[in-house]
Amino acid sequence: MVGNLLLRGMMVGVLAGLLAFCFAKVFGEPYVDYAIAFEEHASHAAGAAGAPEKPEIVSRATQAGVGLFAGLAIYGAAVGGLFALAFAFANGRLGRMGPRSVAALIATLGFVAVVLVPQLKYPANPPAVGSADTIMARTELFFAMLTFSVVLMIAAVMLARRFAGRLGDWNAATAAGLVYLGVVAVMFAALPDIEEIPASFSPVALWNFRIASIGVQAVLWSSVGLLFGAVAEYAARTSDASRHPSGAAAFR
Amino acid sequence: MTNAAYVTTAPTTARAEPIPVSAILPWAAFGGLMLLLTVYFVGAEEGATSLIGGSFVHEFVHDGRHLLGFPCH
Ligand SMILES: [Zn+2]
Numbered sequence: 608m609v610g611n612l613l614l615r616g617m618m619v620g621v622l623a624g625l626l627a628f629c630f631a632k633v634f635g636e637p638y639v640d641y642a643i644a645f646e647e648h649a650s651h652a653a654g655a656a657g658a659p660e661k662p663e664i665v666s667r668a669t670q671a672g673v674g675l676f677a678g679l680a681i682y683g684a685a686v687g688g689l690f691a692l693a694f695a696f697a698n699g700r701l702g703r704m705g706p707r708s709v710a711a712l713i714a715t716l717g718f719v720a721v722v723l724v725p726q727l728k729y730p731a732n733p734p735a736v737g738s739a740d741t742i743m744a745r746t747e748l749f750f751a752m753l754t755f756s757v758v759l760m761i762a763a764v765m766l767a768r769r770f771a772g773r774l775g776d777w778n779a780a781t782a783a784g785l786v787y788l789g790v791v792a793v794m795f796a797a798l799p800d801i802e803e804i805p806a807s808f809s810p811v812a813l814w815n816f817r818i819a820s821i822g823v824q825a826v827l828w829s830s831v832g833l834l835f836g837a838v839a840e841y842a843a844r845t846s847d848a849s850r851h852p853s854g855a856a857a858f859r
Numbered sequence: 860m861t862n863a864a865y866v867t868t869a870p871t872t873a874r875a876e877p878i879p880v881s882a883i884l885p886w887a888a889f890g891g892l893m894l895l896l897t898v899y900f901v902g903a904e905e906g907a908t909s910l911i912g913g914s915f916v917h918e919f920v921h922d923g924r925h926l927l928g929f930p931c932h
């Protein structure tokens with residue numbers, strides 16, 4: 608049962624990764640190219656003239672093609688699998704919601720917790736933005752924010768479930784949402800900012816890259832949510848129909 | 860008219876019976892770990908930390924890593 612869900616989630620995730628790849632190719636790659644050109648220009652200007660070029664392990668064409676696709680498809684499969692596990696826990700445990708609504712809710716909350724909140728604090732950076740000396744600290748801060756946000760979101764959902772009986776579904780969800788936002792706001796204030804944007808880097812290119820990054824994730828998460836929901840709903844209907852053969856006629 | 864009888868007895872896709880937590884946990888523990896490891900390879904391997912060494916993985920998924928919002932280099 609769970610293994611089945613997991614498999615479906617990962618397959619849906621690969622498909623979502625493909626859609627995200629199309630989006631990334633059109634809206635993201637131009638700014639990656641701009642940033643790499645900027646980076647090369649900057650390293651030439653820094654007096655590297657005459658120094659041998661660093662050999663390319665993977666060509667730019669591969670990075671922007673197969674590499675980008677593989678990265679997004681594999682990430683999509685992982686997100687889809689984790690999504691399926693969340694669905695296994697949530698389905699039938701969130702009030703009167705059907706499978707499609709449960710999937711939509713997980714996709715929305717997952718996007719907020721995994722993408723939106725961490726990226727609002729530590730936005731995506733194209734190549735050339737960010738110093739190589741601080742990659743350690745930047746990675747730690749980003750993953751700390753990500754982990755904290757996800758754990759907090761799971762806690763908020765459990766809180767909402769606990770108080771749903773006393774406050775009603777809507778009020779309990781609102782209260783839990785406020786708790787999540789409040790703690791996130793404290794985190795935003797407490798964690799350090801990172802300021803490493805080269806002075807002559809185009810602010811418009813940076814903004815567009817960051818929006819494209821959120822867009823790639825939005826395409827991925829909404830596709831996983833909608834596709835997984837459709838598959839789960841279909842599975843629920845067919846198993847319902849086989850359990851109640853007389854009722855199945857209504858679907859014909 | 861004949862359809863009406865069917866419609867009233869049709870099963871609404873009511874909410875599913877929850878899968879028992881004890882049935883999910885082994886999958887969540889093992890599968891979850893593998894999936895998180897996968898995210899790590901796309902998002903962070905050969906950046907700040909490296910499990911297998913070299914820089915092929917980093918270079919190969921480079922654009923995806925940047926566009927997914929992970930710190931890359
Ligand atoms: Zn990079």
